[in-house]
Every structure is written in structure tokens, then in C-alpha cells.
Amino acid sequence: MAEVGEIICGLDVGTTKVAAIIGEVTENGIEVLGVGTSPSEGLRQGVVVNIEATTGSIAAAVAEAEQMAAADVQSVYVGIAGGHVQGFNSYGQVSMRSREVEDLDVARVIEQAKAVNIPLDRQILHTIPLEYIIDGQGQIRDPIGMNGVRMEVKAHVLTASLTSVQNIVKCCNRAGLEVVEVVLEPLASSQAVLHADERDLGVAIIDIGGGTTDLSVCSEGSNVFTSVIVMGGHRITQDVAHGLRTSVAEAEAIKRKHGCSLISMIEGDDVIEVPGVGPRPPREFKRRFLAEIIEPRVEEILLMAQQELLASGCAELAASGLVLTGGASQMEGMVEIAEDIFQMPVRQGVPTSIPGGERQGVVSLAEGGFASMVSDPKFATGVGLVLYGATHEPMADAAETAPRKRSAREDGPGTFRRITDWVRDIF
Ligand SMILES: Nc1ncnc2c1ncn2[C@@H]1O[C@H](COP(=O)(O)OP(=O)(O)OP(=O)(O)O)[C@@H](O)[C@H]1O
Ligand SMILES: [Mg+2]
The missing domain is CATH 3.30.1490.110 (Dna Ligase; domain 1)
Structure with missing residues (x-):
């Protein structure tokens, strides 16, 4: 457990945005000191595909959080997701x-x-x-x-995947940051949004981001199952762009403003105006038509999550129901469609101060300060990383990433050899 006064930075390198959250350990929980975000350009489906672009996004997000917190960040708890988990x-x-x-x-x-x-x-x-x-x-x-x-x-x-871990560590190092520990994003998100009694009784959590949907089950206070599905809100946006024949940027804006993931919730004949591609004139569509594009994709994502849950044999452990978080969980109708599919109580989870957490050693956000700034499902992972850092000693597994805490230019075959040596050591 971290000591009062310690400052911890959680770095969520997401497919849509990089979020850096700086928190200070206080007696009442974690006080948020700074928040920084930057659009993420270098990831596909949760995995780094462009080191330079990702490094730039990380540096920008951390600089913004540092400025707000008036603090200098040297090291971070960084999240990782992707189909390789x-x-x-x-x-x-x-x-x-x-x-x-x-x-x-x-x-x-x-x-x-x-x-x-x-x-x-x-x-x-x-x-x-x-x-x-x-x-x-x-x-x-x-x-x-x-x-x-x-x-x-x-x-x-x-x-x-070793290379995915190495790449994310490399991006942090190039941005001038040491990595204390690489943490799986589903573990972090669950730490930020689940109540202590839910974790105890059993609960499933689904974090629907841009490129990935992270699934995790907690029971008796521990994460007993974790999985990552490589589909998220981006795919919904692409469907909207194709269906409405508009640009991806316009589709994203329309989805956020008018999107609904359950057709049966659309009442009346509301019409939305959609700009055409290139010189084509704008056209009008019924909002119901937009929901008809969105619902099948949301259904597909949730059915994939359900299949994973059933295959894991952990579905019955989620006695208190399902919590949805992540940016894409904000769309109207998400809770309702998830209730239809999973046939269990569903709520939306945002990082907040969690009552009763201390009973199970769960540190949560302190009330007040900038806590309201991170009270958004897209910050579940970033906040969770700070909470994770406050509650866990860096594990031996993570400590072994130490050889990689070097400037990227020094990285080479030697570093790789040391890492593989370590992997062999555990046999
Ligand atoms: N109001 C909204 N309605 C619908 N979708 C939204 C809304 N706000 C954000 N989104 C979607 O949420 C997604 C981004 O969520 P989030 O910030 O959690 O992703 P990320 O952490 O960057 O990505 P990942 O976790 O997949 O790597 C985008 O696809 C975006 O379109
Ligand atoms: Mg995410």
C-alpha cells in the first residue's frame, strides 16, 4: 500500500485517446491532482502500431496533466490491452x-x-x-x-505478448518516463468503477473503448477472469460512416450526438441532417435508421462478450450483475440492450469515490477536488491505474521489466536477450 503523500501517475494508452491521471495518496483515498488527454494516433485494436505517434501522444497527455498538477512525473503505471492478452x-x-x-x-x-x-x-x-x-x-x-x-x-x-509489452514500454521511455508496472487494462478499470460489495458478491465488468472491449469478472474481491475482444466503438463509427455515406469524422459526431443502441427506444420520427462526402449535398435520415445501423454492431460486441463469459465458466459468479464502462458505454440504450442480452441487472460505471472499499483494501478516489473531472467512463482505466499503483507493490513480474526502462536508442538485441533470459528463468 502506498504511503500518504505519494504521487502516482496512471497512463491509459487507449486506441482513441491517451489519458494521464496524476493522483496523490491521502487518508481519504486518491486525490486527483491533474488530468491530461491527447488523441491517440498510433494504436490499432489496443496495440501499438506506430511508436513515434504513440510517444508523441503520451508526451502530450503527461505534459498536460503535469501542468495541471504542478508536478513532475518520472514514472507511470501504464495499461495494456489487445487480443494478445x-x-x-x-x-x-x-x-x-x-x-x-x-x-x-x-x-x-x-x-x-x-x-x-x-x-x-x-x-x-x-x-x-x-x-x-x-x-x-x-x-x-x-x-x-x-x-x-x-x-x-x-x-x-x-x-x-512480449513484443506488445516491449513496444508500450518503449513508447513511455521515449517520452522520458520510467514504467513502474505494465497493468492489464481490464484489471485497472474494474478497480475504478466497482463497489466493494459488488466485488465481493461477484460482478462482471465490460469496458467498451474505441478499439477493444475489455471483459473481466470479480468474485470474492479478486479478478477471476479477464479477456479482451478486439472490437469497440470505432467499428460502430465505421458502420455509421458506411450506412450514412459520410466521413468517419462526421459519423463519429453523429453517433455521439444522436446514436442509440436499441431501435425500440426510438420514439417519433426525428430527422438528422448528414453532410455528404466531398462536394455532395447534405441529406436527411431518420434517427431510427441510425439506430438500425448501430444496434446490430452493439449486439455483436455484447454477444461476443457473453460468449467469452459463458466459455470461461465464470458467468454464474457475476451474481450482482454487470457494470458497463468505457467511452462507448455512454450511448443511449447501452444499459437496456445489455440487460436484454445478459438477462441480468446492468448499470453504467464511472470512476467515483467508492463507499466501503477500504474494508477490502480497495482504495478509491477521495471526494472533491478534481474528482468530478474524471467522473467519466472513458477515464475508468486511467483512474484504475492510479488506484492499482496505490494498492499494489510492484510485482516481481513487473520488476523484471526493469531492463527495458532505458532510453529507446539503447534498446537492441541485448535488451531482448535479457528479457528472454528472464522468461526462461521462470521455467
Ligand atoms: N457519447 C458517446 N456516445 C457513443 N459513443 C461514444 C460517446 N463518447 C465516446 N464514445 C466512443 O467511445 C470510444 C472511445 O472510448 P475510450 O475513450 O474508452 O476508448 P480508448 O480507451 O481510447 O480505447 P481502447 O480502450 O479500445 O484502447 C470511441 O469509439 C467513441 O466513439
Ligand atoms: Mg480504454
């Missing part, structure tokens, strides 16, 4: 060194759970303990101090 459940067991469980025993059993065969081109980012078992007695969440001889752990291991 994979999760699996693992298991570890150790004999205890003494009769009582100590920190070192927990670290050893987690190391055991991580000692699985993963391909050389992948990296473990997080190992989340789901349950400890001591001498056959399961359901233990905090084993420190308990007596026993043998300890087992069931854990959820999340991996990402």
Missing part, C-alpha cells in the same frame, strides 16, 4: 519453512503457480491468488500467520 488458472504448492505461514511462503507458492510452460514470446503480467489451501483446508484469502505444514494456491495467471 490471455489468462489461465494455475496451481502451486509448497511445504512451509516453519509452522506459521510467512510472506516468503506466500511468495514461494505464487512462484510455483507461475512456473508453467508459456511460449517464449509471451510474458506473465499478473498472478492473482484466488484461494489458498493449508493442509487441505481451502477458501483462505489471507494465509499469513496461519499454522500448517503444506500450502497450496489456486491462481489466475495473465499473460501478454
